[in-house]
Amino acid sequence: MNIYRRQLISMLPGAAAAACLGPALSTLACADEPVRLVIPFPAGGVTDAVGRKVADGLRELWGTMVLVENRGGGSGIVAANAVKGVPADGRTLFFGYAGTHAANASLFKNLPYNPVADFTPIGMIADTALLILASASAPYKDLAGLIAYAKANPGKLSFATTGIGSPSHLALEWLKAREGLSITSVPYTSSLAQLVPDLISGRTDGYFAAPLGVTQHMKTGKLRALALTADARLPGLEEVPTTAEAGLPGFLYSSWFGLLAAGKIPAAKAKAEAMSKDLQTVIRSAAFRQWCQERFMRPLPTTGAEFASFMAKETEFLRQIIVTAKVTLD
Known part of the structure; x- marks a missing residue:
């Protein structure tokens, strides 16, 4: 070069x-x-x-x-x-x-x-790709389980977002449209200070998150990463499968x-x-x-x-x- x-x-x-x-x-x-x-x-x-x-x-x-x-x-x-x-x-x-x-x-x-x-x-x-996160207490353990649960319980799940039109919101809307899901979007316009605790406690059921800022909660077991919206795993997050590996090929978002x-x-x-x-x-x-x-x-x-x-x-x-x-x- x-x-x-x-x-x-x-x-x-x-x-x-x-x-x-x-x-x-x-x-x-x-x-x-x-x-x-x-x-x-x-x-x-x-x-x-x-x-x-x-x-x-x-x-x-x-x-x-x-x-x-x-x-x-x-x-x-x-x-x-x-x-x-x-x-x-x-x-x-x-x-x-x-x-x-x-x-x-x-x-x-x-x-x-x-x-x-x-x-x-x-x-x-x-x-930066996004992590599809869920509380450790969620009834599903992987992305396929999340999708199956949402289809069996239309309107029951809610996903936190960082505001209307944000990456976390648009990624959610794409997932809903692609898989025919009914999931409520809950916008948090201030900061992650309330969003993450609500996700951990189960007040909301999921969140498309940029990795930085949430990995510490994954390490402590409070949050579970179901998939990464990328075509390759990330260094430092090798245990998180890509969306293709998790059963959702072509779902790439960053x-x-x-x-x-x-x-x-x-x-x-x-x-x-x-x-x-x-x-x-x-x-x-x-x-x-x-x-x-x-x-x-x-x-x-x-x-x-x-x-x-x-x-x-x-x-x-x-x-x-x-x-x-x-x-x-x-």
């Missing part, structure tokens, strides 16, 4: 003395001008940490400031709308995810930004993150391509891969074109779930 090297480009005599570092920045502006990365989540938490980890990697590679700006709220709309219309010079980056750049297009009838027209895909960052630039960067200047190669360098690094593995995430280095194709497929996939379940946030 070739290493994407930085180059030092000197200014012509008589020009400003500042130097431009990195192939991406050499096509954009000088290295003493900061880059802004807008994250559509409050500071703190796992998702914010992913964005900041990427910002640190790009900062080291480019030799310039990458300033993180948190703009949480509104299912990512507040942040996405804040960068809409800024100059398409690559100096404003956006930490996109399945909500802002796939689900929101169907969840909101009047979305104030266009996920395609208002952004330039740089590349994917990582994703929360994913990617980097985009605000506006449409002119393709002829190859700015986005250079930035994509730099992002891939960060994601392929041993340090980033180890960091992701410790948090049960999968690093996903891609080109901007591959990311654009992926988002288009995800948008249609989630649209079908949302339309079938009649989910709306308007």
